[in-house]
Amino acid sequence: MPSPYSRSLAVIDETRCIGCTLCIKACPFDAILGCSQKLHSVISAYCTGCNLCIAPCPVDCIKLVKNNHFPSERTAQFEHARKDFLLACKQRAEIKAIRTQQRHAYNKQLMDTKKKNLADQLQQLKKKSFDS
Ligand code: SF4
Ligand code: SF4
Incomplete structure (x- = not known):
């Protein structure tokens, strides 16, 4: 389930991923899963849409898409929950x-x-060679 707190989310075209792991290294928030030589996926519940994984991908198979779960009007309750989300992201980054x-x-x-x-x-x- 995507997080409703990010305006955009990264999506990986898994059919084109070569498993180089560069996006995992680039993502500060631990929002990408995968291992060497295997396809990679974004954990959309953790993605902040920060964009940092896009440039390192050598085959250009990551794009940012609009998050349809991000509300157009935001309540105080939503903003409060969003702060918690961002705090959790910061902790994952640390x-x-x-x-x-x-x-x-x-x-x-x-x-x-x-x-x-x-x-x-x-x-x-x-x-040895000196002794012999
Ligand atoms: S957009 Fe940011 S948070 Fe989302 S997967 Fe890419 S680097 Fe990670
Ligand atoms: S950087 Fe691109 S090709 Fe490399 S693992 Fe990530 S999605 Fe796959």
């Missing part, structure tokens, strides 16, 4: 930012360990 930071830190640690292991192996090989 959680995603932390997760991304942790993943980068983990990848860096992994690369450092690999580099160190290679350097150790090289050192041992040098020592």
